[in-house]
């Protein structure tokens with residue numbers, strides 16, 4: 374087995390499961406209900422924030438039983454690290470968002486730098502309103518703005534380095550079927 378596979382198997386074996394798959398499913402179902410109530414008649418333009426937002430978006434979309442225009446964008450600032458750097462746009466949205474209600478979907482609001490930058494971008498490009506949905510809000514005092522919150526939050530999770538359900542550790546384990554914390558981080 375390669376060194377990386379051995380390392381990643383060990384990371385999982387030693388990780389703490391903070392939220393199990395059933396709890397994540399029920400959090401996503403609750404989010405879908407809240408989003409439906411707020412946006413069912415708004416013709417929203419939804420952006421999945423790649424890569425982390427992929428799984429939440431995939432599980433959320435089929436639960437939204439109203440017309441949604443789904444697109445994606447890619448902005449990243451952690452790369453293979455456990456602390457964030459400068460935000461890099463890998464793919465900016467090209468779709469016209471003038472006067473639209475935009476919903477940004479991502480896996481985690483950690484410091485919030487990523488979501489704030491994407492929301493600002495959408496407003497600058499003509500969106501009428503920008504709402505945000507995250508599976509996880511990490512609990513700490515390092516938010517980019519005081520009291521920063523997403524409009525729709527699935528779960529509040531402790532201040533550890535997390536993986537699973539879209540969140541990666543060194544590019545791996547986005548596929549983990551729950552929310553896990555890396556041992557010692």
Ligand SMILES: O=P(O)(O)OC[C@H]1O[C@H](OP(=O)(O)OP(=O)(O)O)[C@H](O)[C@@H]1O
Nearest residue numbers: 423424425449450451483484485486487
């Ligand atoms: O709230 P923040 O502190 O800004 O962190 C949250 C962002 O970090 C992660 O993305 P990452 O930069 O790892 O890119 P990736 O999803 O492509 O791995 C995550 O998917 C969020 O987009």
Ligand code: HPA
Nearest residue numbers: 483533534535536540541
């Ligand atoms: O805890 C995290 N895990 C994975 N990706 C992240 N991006 C910001 N915070 C995290």
